[in-house]
Every structure is written in C-alpha cells, then in structure tokens.
Amino acid sequence: MGALTRSEGPLSAYTILDRLRDNGFRAPLQVYRALDKLVEFGLVHRLESLNAFVACSHPGCDGDETIAFMICENCGQVNEISDDPLAKRLKQLAGEASFALKKTTIELRGICKACHPA
Numbered sequence: 001m002g003a004l005t006r007s008e009g010p011l012s013a014y015t016i017l018d019r020l021r022d023n024g025f026r027a028p029l030q031v032y033r034a035l036d037k038l039v040e041f042g043l044v045h046r047l048e049s050l051n052a053f054v055a056c057s058h059p060g061c062d063g064d065e066t067i068a069f070m071i072c073e074n075c076g077q078v079n080e081i082s083d084d085p086l087a088k089r090l091k092q093l094a095g096e097a098s099f100a101l102k103k104t105t106i107e108l109r110g111i112c113k114a115c116h117p118a
C-alpha cells in the first residue's frame with residue numbers, strides 16, 4: 001500500500017484506487033478490502049469527516065486506541081497526535097456512562113502552522 005504512505009496528505013478511496021490501478025489492483029472491492037485490513041491493523045486511519053484515509057504516523061498504533069488528528073482546512077495537511085491523559089479521560093467518561101467504547105477518533109479542524117499568517 002505504498003500509494004498511501006508515499007503521499008503527503010489524506011487520500012480518498014477513489015484516489016487510492018486510481019493510483020493502484022497500475023500496480024495490479026483493478027477491482028474497487030479489492031482496494032476497499034485491503035484498506036479495511038490496513039485500518040484494522042492500525043497502519044492506516046480513516047478520517048470520517050473527510051471520507052479519506054491517511055497513513056498512521058506513529059509506531060505501535062493498533063487502531064483501537066484513541067487517535068486524534070489536526071486537519072488543516074487550508075492545505076489539507078493532517079497531523080496525527082496521541083495523548084495518554086486525553087485517551088484515559090475519554091475512556092473514563094465512557095466507562096462512567098457504561099458506554100462500551102470501541103474506538104475514538106478525534107478530528108480537530110483548523111489552520112496549520114505553515115498556513116498561518118505570520
């Protein structure tokens with residue numbers, strides 16, 4: 001799945017499909033299945049609000065833990081952040097509500113440092 005890791009920002013499934021067409025992946029279903037596996041293993045994360053996929057940028061991410069992304073609305077750059085206290089707090093809140101938490105994805109929208117007016 002080099003198409004995703006080599007890319008800078010998030011990619012839609014359609015774009016990935018397009019890039020993989022030359023590498024033997026022809027059927028869309030094949031690509032979706034491969035993406036599902038990568039998401040399951042935590043190698044790739046799904047950005048719900050963008051309906052796009054991004055390669056995981058921190059090792060040891062198993063896909064189950066709390067993951068947060070800072071998404072720049074100007075350049076589309078996505079930064080993955082992980083914060084233990086935040087993850088623990090959210091798990092605690094879910095626990096208090098007897099909510100069976102499966103996974104947490106936090107998406108922060110805004111303008112990245114590079115796009116800020118100085």
Ligand SMILES: [Zn+2]
Nearest residue numbers: 056057058061
């Ligand atoms: Zn990750």
Ligand SMILES: [Zn+2]
Nearest residue numbers: 072075112115
């Ligand atoms: Zn930006």
